[in-house]
Amino acid sequence: MIIRKLETFANEFVGFVRVTADTGDQGWGQLSTYNADITAEIFHRQVARHALGTDAIDFGPTLERINEKEHKFPGSYLRRATTGLDTALLDLRGKLEGKPVVSLLGGRPKKIRAYASSMKRDITPEDEARRFLKLRDEKGFTAFKWRVGAECGRDVDEWPGRTEKIVPLVSRALGDGIDKLVDGNSGYSPKRAIEVGRLLEDEGIGHFEEPCPYWEFAQTKEVRDALSLDVTGGEQDCEFTAWERMIEMGAVDIIQPDVMYLGGMLRTLHVARLGAQAGLPCTPHSANLSLVTLCTMHLLAAIDNPGKYLELSIEGLDYYPWQDGLFVEDPYKVVDGHVEISDRPGWGVEVNPQWLDRAQHKVSELG
Numbered sequence: 001m002i003i004r005k006l007e008t009f010a011n012e013f014v015g016f017v018r019v020t021a022d023t024g025d026q027g028w029g030q031l032s033t034y035n036a037d038i039t040a041e042i043f044h045r046q047v048a049r050h051a052l053g054t055d056a057i058d059f060g061p062t063l064e065r066i067n068e069k070e071h072k073f074p075g076s077y078l079r080r081a082t083t084g085l086d087t088a089l090l091d092l093r094g095k096l097e098g099k100p101v102v103s104l105l106g107g108r109p110k111k112i113r114a115y116a117s118s119m120k121r122d123i124t125p126e127d128e129a130r131r132f133l134k135l136r137d138e139k140g141f142t143a144f145k146w147r148v149g150a151e152c153g154r155d156v157d158e159w160p161g162r163t164e165k166i167v168p169l170v171s172r173a174l175g176d177g178i179d180k181l182v183d184g185n186s187g188y189s190p191k192r193a194i195e196v197g198r199l200l201e202d203e204g205i206g207h208f209e210e211p212c213p214y215w216e217f218a219q220t221k222e223v224r225d226a227l228s229l230d231v232t233g234g235e236q237d238c239e240f241t242a243w244e245r246m247i248e249m250g251a252v253d254i255i256q257p258d259v260m261y262l263g264g265m266l267r268t269l270h271v272a273r274l275g276a277q278a279g280l281p282c283t284p285h286s287a288n289l290s291l292v293t294l295c296t297m298h299l300l301a302a303i304d305n306p307g308k309y310l311e312l313s314i315e316g317l318d319y320y321p322w323q324d325g326l327f328v329e330d331p332y333k334v335v336d337g338h339v340e341i342s343d344r345p346g347w348g349v350e351v352n353p354q355w356l357d358r359a360q361h362k363v364s365e366l367g
């Protein structure tokens with residue numbers, strides 16, 4: 001079975017890929033979010049042309065060949081584009097075999113514990129605590145992540161004193177028996193990150209994400225070496241060389257690849273295995289409710305070293321207006337703090353036909 005046609009349906013924020021095999025069988029995947037319209041262009045120019053006519057089932061060699069053919073273009077955009085191919089072909093194979101993707105990868109559908117993940121920094125400590133308690137009581141979440149410092153903030157807080165206030169206030173409001181995580185989003189120097197880290201440890205926070213500029217692995221390692229809580233990171237890293245170095249030098253306690261930034265499921269499975277060999281848990285980055293979080297659920301149920309929970313964004317349409325109406329059914333219903341992988345074939349969701357009607361449509365096919 002070979003790939004006959006590759007289509008993209010995209011807007012600025014999100015783009016889906018439909019693959020059609022020579023048999024007429026189809027699968028659906030997604031390009032990584034943000035500048036997805038640009039990524040769709042790259043998909044047709046630099047991915048589809050190498051993929052058309054190749055094996056639709058055993059596609060690992062094609063992914064490697066694309067990287068070789070496009071070796072002058074390492075980095076984010078090519079990976080964001082190949083994700084569309086990888087995720088569409090896994091959906092196709094799942095539909096052919098009547099199995100969910102997780103089963104193709106050696107796992108099985110199950111419930112997965114989620115942590116409620118805040119994306120907001122402009123929220124006051126009081127309002128953050130209020131909405132967390134509501135989510136704890138209404139949806140049963142037992143783990144929460146909130147934001148400290150400022151994104152790439154060079155030690156300058158979102159506003160003076162926010163971090164010193166939000167850490168104890170939210171942590172104490174949530175109380176015991178809750179896993180508490182914070183994200184620094186590349187905001188600190190090592191010296192300041194270690195100061196903040198001591199406050200986090202005193203307040204019972206167990207996970208300190210991306211404390212220093214993410215590309216400065218030695219800074220992250222300095223923070224890890226100084227603190228006892230888990231220092232974590234990796235969401236932006238999309239090259240295997242970066243992952244090998246980060247893991248080898250011991251920069252983090254927990255690896256956090258993003259399935260879609262990294263180039264798809266096969267590449268993320270590879271990084272998860274590198275982590276497993278070093279004894280590191282894998283708690284992927286999945287910061288919105290497009291297909292990335294569903295892919296991450298299937299991944300977590302298939303790998304040997306899953307972290308304790310799935311990242312599940314709690315932001316609605318005020319923060320992510322483009323999430324509106326992506327799927328026919330919501331695959332992210334939370335019950336008792338858990339989401340559930342469906343046993344339907346492939347990814348188990350249907351992209352909303354009305355959303356597709358409004359998207360820019362492009363086609364590459366065999367002549």
Ligand SMILES: [Mg+2]
Nearest residue numbers: 183209210235
């Ligand atoms: Mg993060």
